[in-house]
Amino acid sequence: MTSSLSIRRLSRLAYGGIWSLPLPLWLAGFFLGPMILLIWLSFWDVKNFLLTPDFQLENWKKMLSAPYFWAAYLRTFIIAISAAALVSLIALPCSLAISFFLSVRARMVVLGLFVVPFFTSYLVRVYSWQIYLTENGIVMKLLAAIGIDSGSLLNTPLALMIGLVTLTLPLVIVIQSISMLSLDKTLIDAAYNLGCGPCRVLFATVLPAVRPGIVLGALFAFIFSFGDFVTATYLGGGKFTTMSILIADTVKSGQQWPRAAVVALMMIATLLITALASIAFAYRRT
Amino acid sequence: MAKTTLTRRALLKSGAIAAGALAMPSVVRAQSTTEMTMLAWYGQAEPDAVAAFEELHNVKITPKYYVGGEQMLALLAQSPPGTYDLIHADAEYVQQLVLANFVEKLDPSDYHFDDFYPEFHKFPGHWHNDELYAVISRFGFLGISHNLDAVSVKEASSYDVLWNEKNKDKVGHFDWHLPNLGVLSLRDGNAAPYDIGGDAWAQLQETTLSLKPQVRGFYDYGGVLSSLKSGEVTVMPGIGEWITGVLRRDGANVTTTIPEQGGIQFTESFSIGRGSKKADLARKFIQYTSSPEGQFTLANLNVFPAIIPSKVGWERMINEKPEDARHLGMFKGDGNSIDLIRKGRIHIRQLPVQQDLADWNDFWSAYKST
Missing domain, CATH: 3.40.190.10 (Periplasmic binding protein-like II)
Structure with missing residues (x-):
């Protein structure tokens, strides 16, 4: 009897273990392994354009004391946090409408439409924006037709934001909507029954309840914007040196992979801290 | 009329013979085609650049394209000798190729230097200790x-x-x-x-x-x-x-x-990779690029047009593509590209x-x- 029980327990453990195995394997193979390699690489040397294993702090000293590194870091952080805030603000009314005002069928169609942009390469979408925003582009012509001479919008902060919104908005809307759809609707009814107006229901009931969705949506927008290379290069014209551009520049000239590894590690550290802080805030008990 | 029956064995046999006969030309071609590797900037091994040479010598040139001379040096440093038969490089990196022992010495008499303007007979950077290591292709x-x-x-x-x-x-x-x-x-x-x-x-x-x-x-x-x-x-x-x-x-x-x-002035050139097992074929390719035919081809590459060092190539450009030749500075008289070099402006x-x-x-x- 005892042995049959322990066999059953063991087989249950094995069953659970097999299903759990892919995650640690994936993390070890595609996160921890490369991360260790990246950290190790940041201490290597480059001699005659060739990576040479070493253990020296020169790359860290060089990059962390370079004013252009900190300028790029600050710029990237500001751009990413601005994009996250902007996208969250744009996504909020869309998600509210999808979750509370659309029929189930219409909701499925609209959410499906927000997934459609992912069918096309982001690079292609950014190139398309160039056609709209360039000197003789469609937007300029429309503005000129109503008497506004705005010049080209390409390589401006606005173009940069347009690109990042293109990249992140659909995802943020989907995350926010899922969060709102899982909201217990009786809370809203209760708020109305207690005499709250629509604004109070929104700010005192709905938004606090869906805070994790809003914060996680903003976090994803931040992560994507912080690491984006395409928008900064093709809509920003390489004029706003971000951390990703700095990585490319560092590798391009002198094959300085170890210094590029320092930049990449600083980016990873920033994203990890931001993610942990965001998650803590999202699930904080009030 | 004789009755013919097609047994399964006969069908399989005739099918195998037919398939063999159909495949034979490509099998023979594949057997005799030599493959040659080229480390180059994009465009140098595209059909418009190498098809004529490939056909003439029954060779297939396989490119490995790089972006920037430093990436080229890194690729060479990470590869065993003989990986690349041909190396296409900008002049400023040829000296580094020589110092790192990545390229073979060349015999100047193998190439069409007599067709070239004198400025390119002994182009700085392509020679080291009076030995030739690279032949200019265009600039x-x-x-x-x-x-x-x-x-x-x-x-x-x-x-x-x-x-x-x-x-x-x-x-x-x-x-x-x-x-x-x-x-x-x-x-x-x-x-x-x-x-x-x-x-x-x-x-x-x-x-x-x-x-x-x-x-x-x-x-x-x-x-x-x-x-x-x-x-x-x-x-x-x-x-x-x-x-x-x-x-x-x-x-x-x-x-x-x-x-x-x-x-x-930027300058492109070809060298033979150290340890190449197809050095003879690589030499023939460089001979081709320095010939009037090869020079005309190189001046008009799809990737981008460029000036060629060959006087004979210039004549052909002026006669056949006068507008392109003019924009590139390949015309007779004052202000042409050789004139600019001679005046010290380049x-x-x-x-x-x-x-x-x-x-x-x-x-x-x-x-x-x-």
């Missing part, structure tokens, strides 16, 4: 590329046009420090733009930083083409006909002018002599970040 000049609707040839005859108020926010940069800082060094009046002392280097940095308010963006190859074509950018320093020649094929009203202060692009390459790179990163 071009870097000055100011501009949209003729916005900037005239006369205006572009001085680098000062970059600071002109009308070009505010209309100046573009090809995102590589070497050509940009080279032409701006010429604007500062440095006779040897890459061989400058501390004071001149400080002045060059100041000059470059003062240009930033005029700058629209920093572009890669594709971005340079699209920004000049769309009118986003009207003037670009440090590029040349390798860009404007491509755009003109597409109808854009652009050209490249070499300002009075001078221009920079300086060969090279790595910085008195500063570390990393210093120039760091400054470029800082410039982009300001």
Whole structure:
């Protein structure tokens, strides 16, 4: 009897273990392994354009004391946090409408439409924006037709934001909507029954309840914007040196992979801290 | 009438014979075709560049394209000798190829140097200790590329046009420090733009930083083409006909002018990789690229047009493609590209002599970040 029980327990453990195995394997193979390699690489040397294993702090000293590194870091952080805030603000009314005002069928169609942009390469979408925003582009012509001479919008902060919104908005809307759809609707009814107006229901009931969705949506927008290379290069014209551009520049000239590894590690550290802080805030008990 | 029956065995047998017969030509071809590897900038092993040679020698050239001389050196350093039969490189990197022992010595008598203008018989950088290591294939000049609707040839005859108020926010940069800082060094009046002392280097940095308010963006190859074509950018320093020649094929009203202060010369060449097992075939390829036929082909590559060092090649360009030849500076008389070299207005692009390459790179990163 005892042995049959322990066999059953063991087989249950094995069953659970097999299903759990892919995650640690994936993390070890595609996160921890490369991360260790990246950290190790940041201490290597480059001699005659060739990576040479070493253990020296020169790359860290060089990059962390370079004013252009900190300028790029600050710029990237500001751009990413601005994009996250902007996208969250744009996504909020869309998600509210999808979750509370659309029929189930219409909701499925609209959410499906927000997934459609992912069918096309982001690079292609950014190139398309160039056609709209360039000197003789469609937007300029429309503005000129109503008497506004705005010049080209390409390589401006606005173009940069347009690109990042293109990249992140659909995802943020989907995350926010899922969060709102899982909201217990009786809370809203209760708020109305207690005499709250629509604004109070929104700010005192709905938004606090869906805070994790809003914060996680903003976090994803931040992560994507912080690491984006395409928008900064093709809509920003390489004029706003971000951390990703700095990585490319560092590798391009002198094959300085170890210094590029320092930049990449600083980016990873920033994203990890931001993610942990965001998650803590999202699930904080009030 | 005889009755014929097709058994399963007979069907399989005849099918196998038919399949064998159909496959035979390609099997024979595959057996006899030699494969040769080439490490090169993009475009050098495309069909328009190598198809004639491949057909003539029944060879298939397999390229490994690189972006930038430093990446090329890194690729070579990571590969065993003999990995690449042919190496296509800019002149400033040939010396490093030689010092790293990546390329074989060449015999000058194997190549069509007699057809070349004298300036290219002993091109600096291709020779080391009086031994030849690379044969020039084509070259071009870097000055100011501009949209003729916005900037005239006369205006572009001085680098000062970059600071002109009308070009505010209309100046573009090809995102590589070497050509940009080279032409701006010429604007500062440095006779040897890459061989400058501390004071001149400080002045060059100041000059470059003062240009930033005029700058629209920093572009890669594709971005340079699209920004000049769309009118986003009207003037670009440090590029040349390798860009404007491509755009003109597409109808854009652009050209490249070499300002009075001078221009920079880039030079492409071919070498035989150290340890190549197909060195004979590689030598034949370099012979082909230096021949009149090969030179004409190289002047008109789809990737971008360029000037060729062969006098015979020039004749053919002037007769068959006069408009392209004129834009490239391959015409007879004053002001042609050889004339510009002889007048001392053209300086060969090279790595910085008195500063570390990393210093120039760091400054470029800082410039982009300001």
